[in-house]
Amino acid sequence: MSALRIEQVTTKKVIPKTEDLVFGKHYTDHMFVMDYQEGKGWYDPRIVPYESITLDPAAMVFHYGQTVFEGLKAYRTEDNQIKLFRPDENFKRLNRSSERLSMPQINEKDVLNYLKELIKIDQDWVPAEDGYSLYIRPFVIATEPNLSLAPSRSYRLMIILSPVGSYYKEGIHPVGIHVEEAFTRAVKGGTGTAKTAGNYSAAYKAQEKATKEGYSQVLWLDGIEKKYIEEVGSMNVFFKINGEVVTPELNGSILEGITRMSIIELLKTWGVPLSERRISLDELFRAYEQGLVEEAFGTGTAAVISPIGELNWNGKKMIINNKETGEVAKQLYETLTGIQTGKVADPFHWTVNVR
Amino acid sequence: MSALRIEQVTTKKVIPKTEDLVFGKHYTDHMFVMDYQEGKGWYDPRIVPYESITLDPAAMVFHYGQTVFEGLKAYRTEDNQIKLFRPDENFKRLNRSSERLSMPQINEKDVLNYLKELIKIDQDWVPAEDGYSLYIRPFVIATEPNLSLAPSRSYRLMIILSPVGSYYKEGIHPVGIHVEEAFTRAVKGGTGTAKTAGNYSAAYKAQEKATKEGYSQVLWLDGIEKKYIEEVGSMNVFFKINGEVVTPELNGSILEGITRMSIIELLKTWGVPLSERRISLDELFRAYEQGLVEEAFGTGTAAVISPIGELNWNGKKMIINNKETGEVAKQLYETLTGIQTGKVADPFHWTVNVR
Ligand SMILES: Cc1ncc(COP(=O)(O)O)c(C=O)c1O
Ligand SMILES: Cc1ncc(COP(=O)(O)O)c(C=O)c1O
Numbered sequence: 001m002s003a004l005r006i007e008q009v010t011t012k013k014v015i016p017k018t019e020d021l022v023f024g025k026h027y028t029d030h031m032f033v034m035d036y037q038e039g040k041g042w043y044d045p046r047i048v049p050y051e052s053i054t055l056d057p058a059a060m061v062f063h064y065g066q067t068v069f070e071g072l073k074a075y076r077t078e079d080n081q082i083k084l085f086r087p088d089e090n091f092k093r094l095n096r097s098s099e100r101l102s103m104p105q106i107n108e109k110d111v112l113n114y115l116k117e118l119i120k121i122d123q124d125w126v127p128a129e130d131g132y133s134l135y136i137r138p139f140v141i142a143t144e145p146n147l148s149l150a151p152s153r154s155y156r157l158m159i160i161l162s163p164v165g166s167y168y169k170e171g172i173h174p175v176g177i178h179v180e181e182a183f184t185r186a187v188k189g190g191t192g193t194a195k196t197a198g199n200y201s202a203a204y205k206a207q208e209k210a211t212k213e214g215y216s217q218v219l220w221l222d223g224i225e226k227k228y229i230e231e232v233g234s235m236n237v238f239f240k241i242n243g244e245v246v247t248p249e250l251n252g253s254i255l256e257g258i259t260r261m262s263i264i265e266l267l268k269t270w271g272v273p274l275s276e277r278r279i280s281l282d283e284l285f286r287a288y289e290q291g292l293v294e295e296a297f298g299t300g301t302a303a304v305i306s307p308i309g310e311l312n313w314n315g316k317k318m319i320i321n322n323k324e325t326g327e328v329a330k331q332l333y334e335t336l337t338g339i340q341t342g343k344v345a346d347p348f349h350w351t352v353n354v355r
Numbered sequence: 356m357s358a359l360r361i362e363q364v365t366t367k368k369v370i371p372k373t374e375d376l377v378f379g380k381h382y383t384d385h386m387f388v389m390d391y392q393e394g395k396g397w398y399d400p401r402i403v404p405y406e407s408i409t410l411d412p413a414a415m416v417f418h419y420g421q422t423v424f425e426g427l428k429a430y431r432t433e434d435n436q437i438k439l440f441r442p443d444e445n446f447k448r449l450n451r452s453s454e455r456l457s458m459p460q461i462n463e464k465d466v467l468n469y470l471k472e473l474i475k476i477d478q479d480w481v482p483a484e485d486g487y488s489l490y491i492r493p494f495v496i497a498t499e500p501n502l503s504l505a506p507s508r509s510y511r512l513m514i515i516l517s518p519v520g521s522y523y524k525e526g527i528h529p530v531g532i533h534v535e536e537a538f539t540r541a542v543k544g545g546t547g548t549a550k551t552a553g554n555y556s557a558a559y560k561a562q563e564k565a566t567k568e569g570y571s572q573v574l575w576l577d578g579i580e581k582k583y584i585e586e587v588g589s590m591n592v593f594f595k596i597n598g599e600v601v602t603p604e605l606n607g608s609i610l611e612g613i614t615r616m617s618i619i620e621l622l623k624t625w626g627v628p629l630s631e632r633r634i635s636l637d638e639l640f641r642a643y644e645q646g647l648v649e650e651a652f653g654t655g656t657a658a659v660i661s662p663i664g665e666l667n668w669n670g671k672k673m674i675i676n677n678k679e680t681g682e683v684a685k686q687l688y689e690t691l692t693g694i695q696t697g698k699v700a701d702p703f704h705w706t707v708n709v710r
Contacts, residue, residue, distance in 0.1 A: 023502065023503050024413065024501050024502025024503045025501060025503075027412075027413060027500075031412060050412070052409045052410060052411050052412070053409070053410060053411075053412055054407045054408070054409050055407060055408060055410065056407050056408075057382075057386060057405070057407070057408055057513050057515050058379065058382060058492075058515060058517075061416070061417065061552070062416065062422060062424075062494060062496055062552065063422075063424055063492070063494060063552055063555070064552050064555035064556045065420055065422070065551070065552030065553040065554070065555060065556045065557075066556040066559075067417060067418075067420070067556075069417075069418055100557075100560065101556050101557070101559070102556065102559035102560060102563065135502070137413075137418070137502060139417060139418060141417055142556075145382075146379050146380060147378065147379025147490070147492060147517060148378050148379045148380075149555060149558075149562075149588075149589060150559070150562075151556075151559050158412050160412050160413060162413075162502060182544055183544045183545075184542055184543065184544030184545045186545075187539055187542040187545065187578045187579075188539065188578075189537055189538045189539030189578060189581075190538075190539045190541075190542065190545070190557060190578065191553070191557045196420070196553065196556075196557075197416070197417065197418055197419050197420030197552075197553060198420040198546070198551065198552060198553015198554070198556075198557065199420070199553070200418070200419035200420060200504060201419045201420045201421040201422075201456050201457065201497075201506075201551075201553075202420075202455075202456070202545060202546045202551075202553065203504075204421075204456070204457035204505070204506050205455065205457060207504075207505075208457065223542045223543075223544060223545065223578060223579070224542075224578070224579050226544075233504075234504060
């Protein structure tokens with residue numbers, strides 16, 4: 001682990017009141033930065049004041065999109081500890097994403113240690129209120145100024161921190177979902193399993209359609225047959241059908257969510273019947289007609305669990321569990337947020353203390 | 356058209372000797388910049404010294420990939436004029452790309468005028484030597500600092516200029532191509548028809564495979580059936596089969612190349628049989644076995660025409676035209692580069708004089 005250099009701010013910002021927090025709008029006083037050069041590796045890890053970065057207009061990130069990112073959260077517990085939830089999985093996934101984008105690997109342990117130092121320095125920014133947390137955004141960008149079509153030979157890793165409000169101001173409530181048939185999020189052989197910038201802006205057009213129709217998120221189908229369910233918004237998706245919980249299996253275009261992974265482990269421990277398999281919209285609608293669709297929910301770091309109350313497949317509508325949050329969704333939400341905030345025992349050792 | 360502000364450099368750079376030029380490594384003295392703000396539109400068009408740009412680490416381009424770009428060239432004619440080749444088509448395509456990425460439209464005419472002013476100021480950088488030109492890279496990036504998953508409300512358009520060497524130091528020569536079956540460049544419903552950063556870095560892994568096998572480019576198949584030919588490297592692709600020129604039809608995942616478009620018009624004028632249609636690798640290999648594959652070449656702004664001498668489809672090899680440049684490829688190359696540099700008449704009015 002290279003020596004970490006720390007340069008503290010001289011004047012701290014005023015920390016916004018939790019009720020004024022807007023997702024992704026406020027950043028803490030410091031950020032972590034580390035550079036990479038081919039032949040030299042990663043160098044100069046440093047915690048510096050949060051500030052703008054300077055890049056050549058020919059920096060490859062602007063032209064050919066080599067960039068990967070992660071999203072995780074730090075939670076303040078009732079006894080005033082600060083916990084991270086499975087951060088090792090985020091840094092592993094960052095490396096998998098980088099591999100897909102021909103970007104260099106990081107030392108996951110070192111970067112986790114740097115992150116802990118950063119959070120310690122900005123610890124006053126970790127909200128204490130229920131449902132609030134500190135959102136952590138590690139990302140890597142290609143910095144070489146070069147218009148040739150080849151991997152960049154220099155990169156920058158940064159970690160920025162943003163205190164975020166509760167996704168659910170009035171508790172968790174089911175949302176309506178538009179099934180997208182024209183636009184494709186990801187396809188086998190593409191970049192869907194990587195957290196890379198290009199995947200996200202590519203999804204805006206479908207989200208626009210959903211919003212126009214009065215739905216809050218998009219259900220993505222596979223890019224090949226437009227038949228099988230993949231994800232919802234930028235979340236993984238689960239259904240409870242006739243007593244069994246079903247989630248699409250990882251197929252080379254679905255992002256391997258850490259919430260998804262944790263839910264699967266939890267349900268297995270609880271003895272809830274579960275299968276990871278291909279599931280078509282047709283199958284889901286057939287089950288619905290037989291009255292067998294009991295619950296549906298999206299899962300991800302931001303919302304943890306987002307129950308689905310309604311699906312609209314080109315005019316064919318499905319109302320799930322009377323638009324109420326189901327039992328499994330509720331239990332998963334309570335357990336996961338409980339573990340994250342230290343209110344519930346953590347038999348899996350998923351949480352990591354920052355201090 | 357908003358008033359253009361011009362700030363010239365005080366000290367000009369030394370223009371590199373043409374023989375020292377490396378693609379995309381040298382930039383001229385100035386660049387064009389214009390900003391966009393939701394509710395206000397595009398503002399402050401300006402030509403300023405080429406310099407680094409400053410962005411918030413939370414600028415959306417780094418996280419969600421809203422960025423589009425173009426690539427075109429300026430040529431110096433023998434009588435010392437400077438010409439652009441179909442620049443209106445590039446700005447139209449920039450707008451189509453922006454539409455796909457939920458980014459704002461530009462006024463194509465205004466931006467073309469700004470570009471002409473920029474080139475006039477840096478006109479000494481347009482090489483005069485045969486095969487050399489000034490590569491022009493317009494691009495737009497999302498600048499709003501915000502981690503929410505929604506289109507940015509601010510953008511920056513920039514145009515940078517780079518003198519580039521000839522693709523063919525010793526004349527045009529056929530290259531070997533690796534047929535990629537695992538990785539996918541683009542799929543229907545995705546972003547393949549847009550020139551957006553994410554498409555390009557997603558292609559590096561396949562290019563790595565090609566290079567390892569000793570081939571210089573990748574032949575991309577459709578993302579759905581992995582059966583139909585789409586593009587080669589970042590070029591469109593043409594085959595001459597039994598007297599007919601065939602190119603894959605635009606299908607929602609192929610980029611609409613301006614060289615492709617121009618070649619189609621030229622061949623039609625010449626009375627060469629031509630069809631834009633779906634063509635499978637199977638069909639191509641069957642034709643090859645019958646001795647009917649006469650030529651193959653990629654087309655794009657960078658190389659204009661890039662003849663293909665060999666195709667390797669998972670060990671199945673095809674040698675085309677004895678690895679020599681075919682007649683159609685040669686004629687298209689001479690005609691297109693002739694029109695671009697003013698040596699050949701331009702009945703289509705494709706070129707636009709900068710001065
Ligand atoms: C496309 C996509 N799917 C699913 C997820 C859920 O993953 P996680 O549970 O790790 O947050 C995310 C968010 O990270 C995502 O971006
Ligand atoms: C993916 C891709 N295909 C094809 C082309 C060829 O297009 P054009 O002839 O306009 O340069 C390009 C380059 O612009 C490209 O990026």
